[in-house]
Amino acid sequence: MSGTTTSSGGEYQLPREHYLNASYGIRSWLLTTDHKRIALLYLAAVTFFFFVGGIFATLIRIHLLTPNGLLVTPETYNKLFTMHGVAMVFFFLIPSIPAILGNFLIPIMIGAKDLAFPKINLLSWYVYIIGGCFVLYSFGTGGLDTGWTFYTPLSSVYSNSAVTPAVIGIFINGFSSILTGLNFVVTVHTMRAPGMTWFRLPLFVWSHYATSLIMILGTPVIAITVLLAGLERIFHFGFFNPAYGGDPILFQHLFWFYSHPAVYIMILPAMGVVSEIIPTFVRKPIFGYSFVAASSIGIAVIGFLVWAHHMFVTGEATYAAIAFSFLSYLVAIPSAVKVFNWTATLYKGSISYDTPMLYALGFIGLFTIGGLTGLFLACLGLDIHLHDTYFVIAHFHYIMVGGAVMGYVGGLHFWWPKITGRLYPEFLARAAAIILFIGFNLTFFPQFILGGLGMPRRYHNYPPEFQVLNVMSTAGASILALGYLLPMLYLTWSMRYGKIAGPNPWPATGLEWKTDSPPLTENFRETPEVDWEPYDFVHRPDLGLTGSKPKLPGKLSPAHGDD
Amino acid sequence: MHRTGELYGQYKTLEQQKETATLGMWVFLVTEILFFGGMFLTYAINRHEYPTAFGVGGNMLDLNLGFANTVVLIASSFTMAMSVWSAQTSNKKLVPIFLIFTLILGIVFLGVKVVEYKQKFDHHLIPGHGFDITYCSKQPAAVCGISEEDHAKEITEIKEGIEADGGLVALNAHAQLYFSLYFGMTGLHALHMIVGAGLLVWLILESRKGRFDANYNTPVENIGLYWHFVDIVWIFLFPLLYLINRHLA
Amino acid sequence: MQSQLPLYPESASNFSSQVDGLMLFMVAVCLFFGALICVAVVYFFFRYRRKTADEIGAPIHGDLRLEITWIVLPFFLLMAMFGWGAVIYVDYRHAPPDTLDVYVIGKQWMWKLQQPNGRREINELHVPVDRNVRLILASEDVIHDFSVPAFRVKMDVMPGHYNSMWFKPTKTGRYHFFCSQYCGTSHAIMGGWVTVMEQDEYAAWLAGSTNSGDPVAEGAKLYNDLACNTCHLPDGKGRGPSYNGVYGSKVKLADGSAVLADDAYIRESILQPNAKIVAGFQPVMPSFQGLVTEDQIIALTAYIKAQKDQPVPGKPAAGEPATGKK
Ligand code: HEA
Ligand code: HEA
Ligand code: CUA
């Protein structure tokens, strides 16, 4: 692929020199310190884990077609959902947006040549891969059947599966997260281009800043926790084992001290993506910029204070439960602020139906449902009924799949032209977005009802009266799988055959759109100076938008026409 | 003032480069605090739960060795600070000398730790199936290499411990918890020392080329910060593990 | 037989009506907000569709009054949810005094239940309607969870200490109960049925056959076998306190505080005698951790409980230390 390809009918050419053709060969990738190439390394690895997790999910759903289970033995089923959770949470969703899109975009968005510590950035990819290998080793040699929560003493004493390598893998992987977070925080503090003040930062950067704070403050705690559990398993240390006087509840406290904030590691970056997509396709500034920015920080901070809402029925002290329930309600407020501001941004906009926008709108709806059902679980009186039922499963899939994964896929589409220099086929992409939306709801909505009925989670078989709803869910999952298959295929296809996008196809206001697509290795020819406010379309003649009257039709419109 | 650090591609100025490195180091230390924090919390909760067993366990440590190690580490912090000062005042010759002192002290510390671990091994104090808190009290003093006086003290302490903790089984289990934490915490600390020693070796090699002076000394400063941090962790570990509740009754 | 597509479980306890009321409120509020958002999104989506390719939206940057509104208004609704939920929870966590106590032991992967008179069941629980029932939960291995959807209650079963839960069945019938905390291979089949019976039927059932010994007798035997009797003499002259009158009373402790002698306290006293030292006694009782099973603890507790109405030996009025020291 040479730098001068023109696509038939397109008016843009790929830039002669860019980060993808700056050097060739496997070494130039595996030893790169270019944040953009590292992002692509992550993309490959993370997609792999999504596949792995997705295949486990598919097997789970097929197995649950009949009350007595269709496919596998109880042991295998338990391994399936455990490995599904571990792969999806630690190796797919937590790194997905930050390590791919964040890595690629944050330096460009703030006008820097790279992250503050490029070598550490590469190191964190390797750390991730090493951690991943341990976990895959565990999957391959007997699997893992503790649930992704690793509750002791089941995980540390009773389980016969390959817990030790998995725990080591997660421990190692934690450092990848820590290093990424550290890199982001320092980069945002010290590497901003002239004129890029804190309140001109894109909201994507704000949300990643908040995410990084959680990674830095939370991840070390999970690392030490799984380390302790691992030591307990290997050497019979007794921290969490009642037989030695240890306390299993302590493990849960330590685990959730990280893993609750970790759910915000998963959702905040997606919120950042949505906060970029919406103003772009509505062509107006985000409503309440400072509130949206501050709410990211608010979520990160309050998010650290609610962990014990996963433990309302462990017998924790009544007053502790009350306090944690209260704080869980507080954390809903910054999320609500975001949802309301996004919705208000639509008002009097100029809304287009481009694929990223469809994902963003889907995100708003599904995240809202997921978040609102979180309020049910945070409610002490309801959690005694709903805890550890499919209601919880539905709650977090609505947020993590309907919210975070939708945001991730939407963001991939939005920045795909920047990453590859090419456009994806718009019609297919819209179709896939709609298929995903339908498949998703069909999969997970019935699970709310199942949960209300009291069907416990992690069940390899269930009473027959729950079958109809389970069949619906499985049917939805197959539609969902198709919905994911499509983008994988056409995005791969478009890397080679897609239309040339040009520097700013949408057009959007961020700094990343002021450089070539794909960008140079150094991102910008010279350090940019920022003298405009974020998401301002009115004072940006360079975007070629002149207001309500079409002046030069066609020429300056997005590369592929819409509506 | 001829040699300065090289300016890496992603930075615009040397000041920016230095600011970035320093901020990065501080953020890293914050993550370290949380990392150790999880263990300290586990320690605190269990200590609260089983004060007797923890007291008995603590009394089995060798206070002299622990104290000696504390002195060694404080001294190494001092030599580390001196090497940073030498770099900042462009005393290029002194930098590696102080670094070598620091390294030696670090190695002494680790050596003492090995002696202590070995001793615990001989005394059946490694958590696991062979763990036996009463092992030494059941042997003649010489077998465990402790003085008759200490031996007698240990025997009474274990007896009191058994009574206070409600039985031998309980005392043994809870003392095993104590030793799990002892090995977990000091082991993690020692791991940090080993990493620090590796960094020191690198620094020594670099500083002998005369790379660090008043203009450019970020690596010395940052590794210095790390070294001080590891010392501070020990300053917490020492009283928690060795000193609290040395004497029951 | 239930319908093919049930949407909500039957309501069969005092809590189910409370929980359902709250559930209705939550669904209403959340439907309102969910619908508000969705309707607004869809409406705006069509109303403000892009008309021309280079059109831009109105440059509106925000509105402080709106922001405050949508911070404050949800706050109050959230507090309503929180408060209502907390009220139910507090009720749930504090059993009334007049409960019928059933012991429940979870182990991989079955439930052992024991009625107050000692009648044992596996994976079956019989309870009378309209009586307050308290389940005292213990685990022999990992964490389990006793969950009865029709009653809308559940509670984790923790190794190492007792949890308890209570409810008042309001409708006779048979209801599923589940283990709802993942506990290993056969977690999914670790369930059973709660049978709610009319009170007289229950009494008859309870009196009915099965010779699974009387727990008090069994406890009395253990009391001798395990040599509790060497210290705990009924007349209080031993090294340990007499059991007479202990259960259900407030025991004064050496540190000056007092503690209610309930099941959890008795269990702790047996396993970790020195966690709480009775005032006037030396901490000499050995721990029985690892020497007694959860079943045996329950039997011992039953025995100690049976002594609660025995005359308290020469015990001086509360306030003065007991006469344990010789
Ligand atoms: C990305 C992931 C993610 C996110 C963002 C959240 C967000 C929230 N979660 Fe969720 N949660 C999980 C992932 C996530 N969760 C997972 C994985 C589990 C299960 C773990 C396991 O056990 O395996 C879980 C479990 C879980 C539990 C424990 C359930 C149990 O096991 O019994 C609870 C209880 O409080 C809870 C609450 C909440 C709340 C209150 C929020 C809030 O942050 C939500 C805030 C958002 C909104 C409220 C919506 C938008 C607001 C409006 C539209 C405003 C208007 C609304 C009103 C005023 C009513 N979650
Ligand atoms: C990021 C997190 C994430 C994601 C994305 C998903 C995605 C999915 N999850 Fe998962 N899930 C969890 C996190 C996640 N899950 C966690 C943490 C648990 C709890 C585990 C525990 O209890 O320990 C859980 C548990 C869980 C359960 C409950 C199991 C139980 O308790 O017994 C179920 C059941 O339906 C389920 C289903 C699904 C489905 C159908 C998807 C789908 O969205 C997946 C769709 C994706 C694909 C199918 C792959 C991509 C598609 C292709 C490559 C096309 C080709 C493939 C085919 C044709 C098969 N998940
Ligand atoms: Cu017992 Cu699940």
Ligand SMILES: [Cu+2]
């Ligand atoms: Cu949570």
